[in-house]
Amino acid sequence: MEEPMSYADEAAKAAAEFVGHCLFHRHRGVLDCNDKAVLFGNDGYDLDPRSRKEVELVRSGLKAMGLEAHGFGTGYSTDGGKGSWAIVVENDDRTPMNIPALEALVRKAWDQACDLKVAGQL
Numbered sequence: 001m002e003e004p005m006s007y008a009d010e011a012a013k014a015a016a017e018f019v020g021h022c023l024f025h026r027h028r029g030v031l032d033c034n035d036k037a038v039l040f041g042n043d044g045y046d047l048d049p050r051s052r053k054e055v056e057l058v059r060s061g062l063k064a065m066g067l068e069a070h071g072f073g074t075g076y077s078t079d080g081g082k083g084s085w086a087i088v089v090e091n092d093d094r095t096p097m098n099i100p101a102l103e104a105l106v107r108k109a110w111d112q113a114c115d116l117k118v119a120g121q122l
Helices: 007-022 049-064 099-118
Strands: 028-033 036-042 068-075 084-090
Touching: 007 036, 007 068, 007 084, 028 099, 036 049, 036 099, 049 068, 049 084, 049 099
Parallel strands: none
Antiparallel strands: 028 036, 036 084, 068 084
16 A cells, blocks of 8 residues: 655645646746745656656755755656656745755756766766
């Protein structure tokens, strides 16, 4: 029997479904929700090891920024695969988040994952 998903993971799964269907043309980014942010990628999470490495690097980067991923989920995208992913981040002090820094984190994580693939390390 599968363990039930946490509320945060359910929210992240819903976000992944949303970005996969409505924002598929944006390969990755951040949705600003004031004291929460949704970091996402539409880059083949289920099939592409670069995407899974990207998520790992994003999680590490969040920790370095003093933030924590409160939920993670994948969703179906317009291409029919579970290619979309989303991470929900909450700011515990309820202040707005630095969205440009989070966007840079997601872009940098993808670039690093692609570099690892080229170097044969993925």
